[in-house]
Amino acid sequence: MDAALGPPEKMAENADELTPMMSQYFELCERYDDSLVLFQVGDFYEAFEAAAEKVARLCEITLTKREDSTGQYAMAGIPIDNAESYVETLLDAGYRVAVADQVEDPDEVSGVVERAVTRIITPGTLTEDALLRSPDNNYVAALTTDSRRFGLALLDVSTGDFYATSANDVDAIADEVGRFAPAEAIVGPNVAGATDADDVFGPACMVTPYDEHVFERDVAGERVGSYFGDPDSLLADDVEVRACGALLEYAEYTRGGQSGTADEIAETATGHGRLDYLNHLTRYDPREYMLLDAVALDSLELFERRSVRGHEGRTLVDTLDETACALGRRQLNDWIRRPLLDEERIEGRHAAVEELVGDVQTRERLRDLLTDVYDLERLISRVSRGRANARDLRSLAATLGVVPEVKAAIADAESDLLADLHETLDPLTAVREEIEHAIREDPPQEVTEGNVVKPGYDETLDDLRETERSGKQWIADLQADERERTGIESLKVDHHAVHGYYIEVTDANADLVPEDYQRRQTLKNAERYVTPELKDREDEIFRAEQRADDREYELFRQVRDDVAAESERVQALADRLATLDVLVAFGEVAANHDYCRPSVGGEAIDVEGGRHPVVERAEDSFVPNDARFTPDQRFAVITGPNMSGKSTYMRQVALTCVLAQAGSFVPARSAALPVVDRVFTRVGASDDIAGGRSTFMIEMTELADILSGATEDSLILLDEVGRGTSTADGLAIARAVTEHVHDEIGAYTLFATHHHELTAAADDLTGVFTLHFETRQVDGEVVFEHRVAPGAAAASYGVEVAKMAGIPDAVVDRSRTLLDDERAADSVSDAATVGGDPATNGHGVTSDQESADYGAKDEPDDQSPAAPTDDARLSKELRDLDVATMTPLEAMNALAELKERVDD
Known part of the structure; x- marks a missing residue:
């Protein structure tokens, strides 16, 4: 945001010479020096001098000049009727906006009209519907x-x-x-x-x-x-x-x-x-809640989806949002933002959702009713701030009218939460009846110009309106009476906003005008007249109309104040309707997309046929996968090619926990879950060049937060830890992290990696096990099965993925050649290792399944053999084959390829 705007220079230079209006403007600028002042002048909000230049530039409007006895002033104005769109632009540019309205009626004031700042609009204190861009909370x-x-x-x-x-x-x-x-x-x-x-x-x-x-x-x-x-x-x-x-x-x-x-x-x-x-x-x-920090919110895409090539996808909330009203949407956000840790409350929500899943008729009835619920929280806020109009009150009454039907729909509810909602839904009958009795069904937007209060509500108002009506009826009859009296067939009686009621006679009939007509206005081809009686009637109508409008506004304010006095009850009702709306939405999603009720509170993650709630909606055929973590084995090392499904799998496990603890059913055939206190994620690559932080530094910072904050009840997702540095350094970090999480923290952990050497941790650490995503080759092309299976992957197929991405064939072929050469070199290097265990390549981890797409290796020392033999290459490739995890077809293809090379 800009620094304080401060008093304009013009004021400091010649404050004593300013006109009263400009003096008033500059004084307000000085008083609200942290804001850009918009100053009402007639039908426009104006800014002057430097502020005008900012407004003109940002809002793309014309910069003009105002000239008076003290000089010229730059000026830019925005129409009051369309001010919100311009104010939004100023807010986006980082300004607070102080709105200075005329607080006196110009027609009743001699001299300058008094103005005062009636509200200061800032990004976090918006209340105007036109500026609140969504039903979501704005804090x-x-x-x-x-x-x-x-x-x-x-x-x-x-x-x-x-x-x-x-x-x-x-x-x-x-x-x-x-x-x-x-x-x-x-x-x-x-x-x-x-x-x-x-x-x-x-x-x-x-x-x-x-x-x-x-x-x-x-x-x-x-x-x-x-x-x-x-x-x-x-x-x-x-x-x-x-x-x-x-x-x-x-x-x-x-x-x-x-x-x-x-x-x-x-x-x-x-x-x-x-x-x-x-x-x-x-x-x-x-x-008290599962902690989801900004990193987890972002990487799990709960509320915002990362744009990929300009395409915005769905978020978790978008996928779950079957809510019928704005109240439910905000409550849904809150439940996903703060999943519960209390098992009893979690089970209470699950029981309510289960009942709604099983009772289709009640669920659909509730959805239909909740669709008619207005945003009670924002309505009662406007009512209490004195900014609600008559239409707002009618919207409130309409919502209250739905409540008895909602109560009736869940009258026989068996779950504790639904039964409690039935008991505590407050229809505020007296409030609804007062609004319905007082306010017209379709009132105007303005509340000071009449036609707001129903006939029969107030005797005084009815008398004034009758006087007004009878006077207007007398005037309506006057035209026929005067035509008959004067013989002027073209005579007409009408009304002008400035000149009032008149009798108009064309010049051709001027000789027929009676003596009691008094000239009021001369037109090109006609004259307008009044009579003493018409003038008296006009005054009577005006007085009655003004008094009636004032009386209506007084009555409207009284009704509004009566409603405001019940704001706490309205807010409590809003909370209960919001809760019911989310439960119905959860039930709708579960019923339509085959979600199951999870059991929560054990010490293991046991998900059968789990799915990613967002991805499955975007793909024609999603492959479900199991996830099983026991109290003794909580750490899974996951290997497999890029695009095989590792990241999706990890995220779906985390989202399953989030959904379960928020109170939702989960996308799986069955699910037994622990209560997770926090979800940590180290997924994806990003940098902060302006802040001087590389991708690797951000990765390490996030990793440090995980290692310092996780507990044995946490869920950790790690994706490619250590990839931002050399292979040796990255592998060392990954192995050390694995050991620390296993030995010191004990959290539920999913670690996806291309460091295939890391799978050896399963042999050394009792709580670590390995998973991989299956692939097969068809006509030399890699096919992803997207299915998880025990054990480690045979290779990463990085070159094959590069080919699928469209890398030129020449580059792909050269990559394969270099890869073959490096594998052969590694084979000879392994055989020549001195002072270390050849099986571990001197790093304490096996190299039998070294990642195919991590090619950076330390240069061999001077004593390394000059070149590997063909037999050494074949021997190395044969040892690298993980027959235990290969399908029969994969094994046959690999054997055929090796045999072909031997024959050649």
Whole structure:
């Protein structure tokens, strides 16, 4: 984000010479120097001077000039009716936007119209539907530290979701930030000295140091207490109190004034506004949920899919999203982001899903009903902030009208969770009835211009509307009466927005105009008149209409306030509907895609016929695979060619655990799973050139996090550890990591590698076993079976994969020649090894199954033989054949090839 914009230079140079309006603009710029001020002038929001140049450039609008008695000013304006699209552009460019509205009626003011900042729009405090790009949560965070602990608070201003936690380690805080992905963060004093906040929150988050005063314990505690009561009873640490209090102050600061009449806006446009709809502050311990850090979220593609050649694929959430409403979508995200560790709660969700899978009629009925549920959390937020219109209230009433039918649909539920939802679904009947009785079925967007309140709701309003109607009816009858009285057939009675009601007579009939007509306006070929009686009726209609509109708005605000008073009950209802929606979605996915109910809580991973939930939807035929880890064998070394399915297999095991602990059924024939406390992933290659970190450095950093954070209840996915350096170094690191995880951590681990020497660890380490993905060759082409089997792979088929990718034949052929030469050289080198075990090539691991696509070797010393013989080459290749893992066809093909070469 840009640095504080500061007061414009024009103000500093000639503040005393400015016009009142420009003086007002520059004073607001000085007061809100951290924001770009948009200043209402009529139907436009204007920016001046340097801010105008920024707005014009970013929003691609014309830069104009304003000229007055004090000089010329650069000016750029955006239409108020379409402001959101331009504000979105400014937010994307890294600006906060302070909206300064006119808070007085220009028609009732002599001189300059008063303006005030009514709201400050920032990436993390959005509440406008047009700016919230999805139904997903949009969080703003606050981070503080006392040099001992870090406190983190997260708030979605649009829904009222409010969380707090703390940790001794900033890495643990970074993990939580990765879960919630806030769009914006404020940081308190001492944070800069303790850590790099930009690293904690990432490049996509706007991070700003904020007023130190609001982070003080007494100040923050008082603010938290004003919302939720004693902060010490809610929060576990002073740093949590400080973070929550500061975040509340910042949210109030950005809220500004409310919508409504000019006087109401003026009363509240002070830059602060209480968020009365915040009813719950949830303090949680990260250890209550399976931890999925930013690396795991990314590599497992839970919420965002990496773009491959510009093609965006599906994510896990996309695949599971059979939710019917926005409430369910956010709840689904939350359940996937924070899978449970409590077996009882997990089983409770599974039981509810199982009941819904078995009862198709109830499931389909619920889906139909939930489709009619509006976003209650954001609705009640707008209601409580005074920004809801009549249509919002009708949407709320429509949702409440669905609740009794939802309750009836699960009245006979047997699972504890569904039965509890039936008991606690609150239809808020009185709220619904008040809205339905008061607000018209199809009200206008504006709430200050009438036609909002139903006839019969208020006697005073009905009387005023009757006076208005009778007056307009008298005027409607006036045309016929006056035509008859004057004999002017072309005479007409009409209304003009500025001049009011009139009688129009063409010039050809001017001699027939009665004496009581008073000229009001002259046109090219006609005159417009009024009569004393018409003028009296017009005044009567205007007064009745104005009083009726004011009365309607007063009644509407009263209804809105009554609804706001029930915000806590509405939010509780929203949570229960969201839960039900996710359970129904889980049931729908399980029923339609053959998922099974997993058992959770054992000490082994035993998955039969497991599938990758995303990949199987994209492929015509997906090959299921088993996954079996026992308490005694928790570490699998997986070998096989690229594209054979190793990465997919590892990810599907992790996703199966995530789904199970989120409460979903899993894509498998059967599944028995432990409760996993954390999923670690070291998968894929990336670099940070700007940050000075190579691919290998990032790989090692992630590996260090795994080795320091994993426990015996963790699940670790390792893919090609050590590939960013030389073969010898990489193999040494891979072997050492294997030994450390096996001996010191004991976590469930899947390690995919092309270091075939690593499979020897299965012989040396009792808890390690090997798996490989089967392949076969047809007419010299490699065919991937995508099927996992015990044991190690015979080769990596790197050259064959290169050919499939389209590498020119000349390069492929040369690669095969070099590969044959290197294998032969390795054979002679093995025989000549001095001072080491020939079977282990001096590295402590066997070379009998050396990776075919890791060709970099140390140069032979001067005593190595000059060249291998043909017999040595054949002998080496024969020894390399892993007959135990080959299919009969593969063995026959290999033997035929060797025989052909001998014959030649």
